[in-house]
Amino acid sequence: MKQSRFRTPSGLALILVACLGSCSMARAEDHHHDALAPLPLHLDDYDAFVQKLAAEVDGNEAAMAAKLRTLGFSCTQVSKSVALECVRFGCKKGIIGGSLLQWTVSRSVMGIAETAFHGAAINYSWVVGCYPLNEIEEAQQRFLSRYGQSQ
Incomplete structure (x- = not known):
């Protein structure tokens, strides 16, 4: 039986990196607007x-x-x-x-x-x-x- 690539530690790490990247981009946008x-x-x-x-x-x-x-x-x-x-x-x-x-x-x-x-x-x-x-x-x-x- 073939396992999903997201069940492996490297797959989970990839998802985590993607989530953290999108969160940090949103925070950067907030920080730019927080100049006000x-x-x-x-x-x-x-x-x-x-x-x-x-x-x-x-x-x-x-x-x-x-x-x-x-x-x-x-x-x-x-x-x-x-x-x-x-x-x-x-x-x-x-x-x-x-x-x-x-x-x-x-x-x-x-x-x-x-x-x-x-x-x-x-x-x-x-x-x-x-x-x-x-x-x-x-x-x-x-x-x-x-x-x-x-x-």
Whole structure:
């Protein structure tokens, strides 16, 4: 009776090397994307992060958009007629595929002279897969296109 080549130690070693190679490639891709600052995923933590940024820029929309762009966000153009909206996509890698992560920051007018920034973080839990690294910026721009022009 002929044995399968995967039942031998060398066959198992080959499978192990292939698995480790694919895992290390996925981790390398994550590391490349991790050049951007990590952001909190828990809603309260992320909103606190957004409020801290808003305090640092003293509520100035243009400064907030500039600061968010340095963190990998794409934003709508700052204007009095269009509410500021910024988005950043990321990826949570798993053993099988990846889960799309989305962070948004938006401005809302609370009163005549009061502006507030709000943050939301979403983990799509493998319902929506990750974007390839070279498509993230384009995906962010498409997301923002529903608000008008983006930068």
